[in-house]
Amino acid sequence: MKVGITLPTFEPGAARALAAAREAEEAGIDGVFAFDHLWPGDDKSRPALSMYPLLAAAAAATARVRIGSLVARLGLLPDAVVVESLVSLDEVAGRRLVAAVGIGDSKSRTENEAFGIPFPSLEARRASLAATLDELAGAGIETWVGASSPATLEIARAAGATVNLWGADLDRLRAEVVLGPTTWAGPLPTSARAAAGRLADLRETGVTWAIWGWPRSIALVREALDMAGTRP
Secondary structure, three states: OEEEEEOOOOOOOOHHHHHHHHHHHHOOOOEEEEOOOOOOOOOOOOOOOOHHHHHHHHHHHOOOOEEEEEEEEEOOEOHHHHHHHHHHHHHHOOOOEEEEEEOOOHHHHHHHHHOOOOOOOHHHHHHHHHHHHHHHHHOOOEEEEEOOOHHHHHHHHHOOOEEEEEOOOHHHHHHHHOOOOEEEEEOOOOOHHHHHHHHHHHHHHOOOEEEEOOOOOHHHHHHHHHHHOOOO
């Protein structure tokens, strides 16, 4: 099982995120990922770094670590812009991109509406997902789909994409792994020992990646990976 982290993107500037990307690579962590949000959670007063330029800068600042979207949200930009942005990122990153995409949810609607961006219907977003996955696969880019609903997961599986489940429990993960490649993302305990136990449990389910939602520090991740026997 590979282990990645989400970068601290809800910041007024990119310095902390880029430092984390470099430190993650030095620590042997497998991937760094960024969110595609206009603000964090329900707090519209806090900043959020734009995902595409941040990932490009992280790619330029590193050489080995995988660079990933978690997730590039369809319905926020035109589909063609999303595809071309991800294709460009893959080239900038030297073919290190993990292009995780998603169709958003009710929380996403508020972000669109705040900026006067139309929010497509669920059916339209699912159609966009199928078409986007096809284009990315044609470009030879590794694709994941962040989702939870059976209908959206079915689109991902039909396209041969890996499924990413945010915060899913172990039973759900075991059931999904039977259907195809599956990854997990979400917060982990702030104790290294407890996080190591959770990582060991995730590895046992058969998921191929665990993405640690921004930890307190890279040192904490290194300690937990050592305890879990997950370091490369």
